[in-house]
Amino acid sequence: MFESIDHVGVAVSDLERASALYERIFGMPVVHRERVESQGVEAALLEIGEGHVELLRPLGPETVIGRFLERRGDGLHHVAYRVEDIDATLATLKEAGVKLIDAEARIGIRRCRVAFLHPKAAGGVLTELVQPAADH
DSSP states (O other): OOOEEEEEEEEOSOHHHHHHHHHHTTOOOEEEEEEEGGGTEEEEEEEETTEEEEEEEESSTTSHHHHHHHHHOSEEEEEEEEOSOHHHHHHHHHHTTOOBSOSSOEEOGGGOEEEEEOGGGGTTOOEEEEEOOTTO
């Protein structure tokens, strides 16, 4: 059902500083940057092998990432897994009684289709499903 780890999402208060750290110290180049208004974030994808680290800066304090930073500070936000067919995966998980945040996929960074599972469904880890856009 899950193909691979797509990315690890990290909430950051300063995207420029965090991007520079990951590029300079860890050798991970920024390969994509995008403002995702629907999710209230500015995001940077840094390449590591076949996956990514996704740095997420909130567009405001009332956003999901803004509230996360207020409660917990900078740090790990979620783990995302690549799936081939997000609709079939969501249907299978729903049928199995898995608690979903998103019953239907929505559009995320790079026009990928994404959906989140409730942390209680995955041992306390916020989990994202990602079906890449056809051109990625």
